[in-house]
Amino acid sequence: MIIDSHDLPNGHRIEADLVIVGTGPAGVTIANEFAGSGTRVAVLEAGGLVPTEESMDVYRADNVGWPGSNPAGVRARYLGGTSNLWTGHCRPLERVDMEERPGIPHGGWPITLEELDPFYARAHAVCQLGPYDFDVNSWTQRSGLEPLDLDPALIETKLSQQSNPTRFGAVYRPMLESAPNIEVYLNANVLELDSTGDGAHVNAARIATYQGTELSATADTFVLACGGMENPRLLLNSNNLANGNDMVGRFFAGHFYTASCSLLLGRNEIAPPLYLLPAVPAEKLGIPDPAPVRLRGYFCLPEGLMREEQLVNMNVEIYPIDPWADNGKARQSWDLVREQPSAFLGVEILPRHLRRVLRDLWRLPGHDDPVEDFGHDVARQPNTTGMYALQTYVEQLPNPQSRIRLGRSRDAFGKRRLQVDLQFSGAEAASLRRLYEILASAFGKANFGRVRVELPRDAVQIRGGGATHHHSSTRMHEDPRLGVVNRDCRCHEVSNLYIAGSSVFTRAGVWNPTLTIVALALRLSDHLREYFDGTLQRAA
Amino acid sequence: MEHCNARRNFLRTAGTAGLLTLPIGRAISGVSLLAAIDIDPEAARIIGRSFLEAYPEEWNTRRLLTSVAHVDAFNVNVLIQRDFAAGRTVSVDGWVLSQTEARLCAAAMGRGHRREINP
Structure with a gap:
């Protein structure tokens, strides 16, 4: 009651x-x-x-x-x-x-x-959610979505599942x-x-x-x-x-996110769809639920490397930076604002959502499933700039x-x-810098674009972004x-x-x-x- | 996988929100070392300039040319990948490049341009 x-x-x-x-x-x-x-x-x-x-x-x-x-x-x-x-x-x-x-x-x-x-x-x-399984290989077998072939000693692909x-x-x-x-x-x-x-x-x-x-x-x-x-x-x-x-x-702690690193791919080349929130249809999974399972691949440090170099945990997700491509966020914002306009009462992020919607307004009609469209639409179309933001979430050290x-x-x-x-120690920024070095090396070794790092060498604080997940x-x-x-x-x-x-x-x-x-x-x-x-x- | 064969035309036209501070050009055609790694001559000139400004010890022409003398269109990509594997990278305006590709750009600048930087 x-x-x-x-x-x-x-x-x-x-x-x-x-x-x-x-x-x-x-x-x-x-x-x-x-x-x-x-x-x-x-x-x-x-x-x-x-x-x-x-x-x-x-x-x-x-x-x-x-x-x-x-x-x-x-x-x-x-x-x-x-x-x-x-x-x-x-x-x-x-x-x-x-x-x-x-x-x-x-x-x-x-x-x-x-x-x-x-x-x-x-x-x-x-x-x-879908099956309780986060193993990349088993999802590759189910879905055909392949991770990027990077040196596993440096960078590992990890998956999250997306609830509705x-x-x-x-x-x-x-x-x-x-x-x-x-x-x-x-x-x-x-x-x-x-x-x-x-x-x-x-x-x-x-x-x-x-x-x-x-x-x-x-x-x-x-x-x-x-x-x-x-x-x-x-x-x-x-x-x-x-x-x-x-x-x-x-x-007290939060997760910091920052995009102080970007990736540039070759002309007409695209990031693997696994990293762009694809939807795996239920029939491929042999499960009765008709709803697709949404995945996202992240670039992460292997656990052994984190222990060896005493680094905090971090994950990196990629977002296309392309004024002519719907990066999916417009649709997500539109749905959020449309479904629950009052949810934003007094919330400072409303202008950001509205900006996204206005920017990509012309793309909204005809998209029935924003998340599915996000994964496939963006992945299938050439990114006219080849630029991707490497948005990184960073663990805060217990303090x-x-x-x-x-x-x-x-x-x-x-x-x-x-x-x-909220305070962080400086070790987080050091871990972040090291992560970017490793990413640049792993991508270069795999001949996968080039990385630009915008984190100052002497940075002790993480710039930009914000803190969530208190x-x-x-x-x-x-x-x-x-x-x-x-x-x-x-x-x-x-x-x-x-x-x-x-x-x-x-x-x-x-x-x-x-x-x-x-x-x-x-x-x-x-x-x-x-x-x-x-x-x-x-x-x- | 196709996406692993990314051409390194990473300094091509990209007027996206001012995200690239390195200048841009279109990838050149024709057989040359720069073409093999898909960098156009104008972009290479500016990479080379930024590289030599950031690493003035690389300016010595003879040493620079010697360092890339063994590089040819057939092995350049392998050498670059080996650079990354061994940590032989340089930071040029924030971009993490292999030492070999940065030196190639500097060598391709021509003596006149190099002299402008450090006469």
Whole structure:
């Protein structure tokens, strides 16, 4: 059942076994796992069914760190959360992202990739993806799409799959409406968690609506699933809950993207379609789903080389730079703006999307499937310039000085806004420079165009681009002095409080976090189900 | 694969949003070393100039010509690929080029042009 909190009387108390704060991929996945069970679940969503200015305003934050950081611009605060702005790229973490290794201090997860593997397989269904398979050779056999023949000691092709993308609010809304044991409360802003005097147990969530109604929610167990920035903010605004070691908000990180490198190919030559988001028809895969599977090939460093040279993880995708070719982004932007115009309310990226649409307006008619067209159309037509941007995503090193904390300004509910101090060490820029050297060498060796590097030799900061995929601000670590949650995603200091979402990532590697968010949410759901079934005893 | 046989006409006309700062020309026809690597003479002249400005130690004419004396139309591509494999690359206005192709461009400039750079 979905309930508008504005319809509830002042002082109303919501009672449940499990309270989930947030309806993004993590919150909805956990709710979905409990649908139809004997556990009473209350899901608290701060926004409504569509975004509003007053809801988005709560996300405003002061930026005192890296200027490319955009705290409010890449988040959505309504049913479905930031999945409403998701591009859909999915790939699991890699072993090199989870291990403790030289050059990456504080980098080791307390769980292994093998432990996550079965949850990734389940997450594929949740995210409406194709087969759980990222092996390049097997996809080449299925699809005929070949990777570029580069020296595997230097550059490896890795694949991501593209979700439709799944808008968790829309796709799972029927479940949220019909599950007899689930109640979703819209416009329910959790202002604070009330806990016992020693902060070891959460008693209730204090809630306010935009119309001034005050509510509360009590439960046996609480799960915070409100994103990489709001999870720590809620803890900090709850009298520093779970923060006895000053770890909440530390290690805050994002993915940096930059295009400080370009590739020029020979006349009439094109990049292999595998790298241009092709769609593989379902019939080629022998799967019943009629929807094609969208892939994207990336140029990446082999794991051995990353370990040997102590480099952070990075991936490189190519985009044609051609004023006469639709690079696919126009269509993507058009669909996004057309489907959910209100999603851009208060979001700074709207002008960029509109510019793309206006630039390639004449190409929009007649394209039924933008992603499929993108892959095939662009790949098949000669690129009149031969220029490609090598857009690169860069992992941020775990850094305790990179953090979010409470600032002085307050939101409409009187709660303190965040102050964002995203910092990176300089090792990221060094890794990026080395990646470009290796790329230039690998491409040259394969006689595949020439590379131009526009990263200054002495650059210690990455220019351009921005930061997305906020993570690690309530990270998972077995040592309470180095993390906020344990391997079960439970707060070290609070017996009945769990955290879901990218804020628990010990490290994020370089891939889009959504698939891992969902995998971890499934893992947490199993843990909580065992607890509510009575098969698991929770330590005090 | 076809795309692996990319001709190195990487300095051809590309007036795209001012992305190339190196000048542009059309690929030449005819049999020559530059043609073998698909660089037109005008582009080669400017690559050569930028290369010698960035690496003045390469200016010595005799040494420069000696360094490319063994290069011919049959082995030039192999030599260039070997350069990349061995890390013998130079950075010319941001472009990462093989030492051999950069030297070929400098050698192809002609003495007069070279003298302009470093008389």
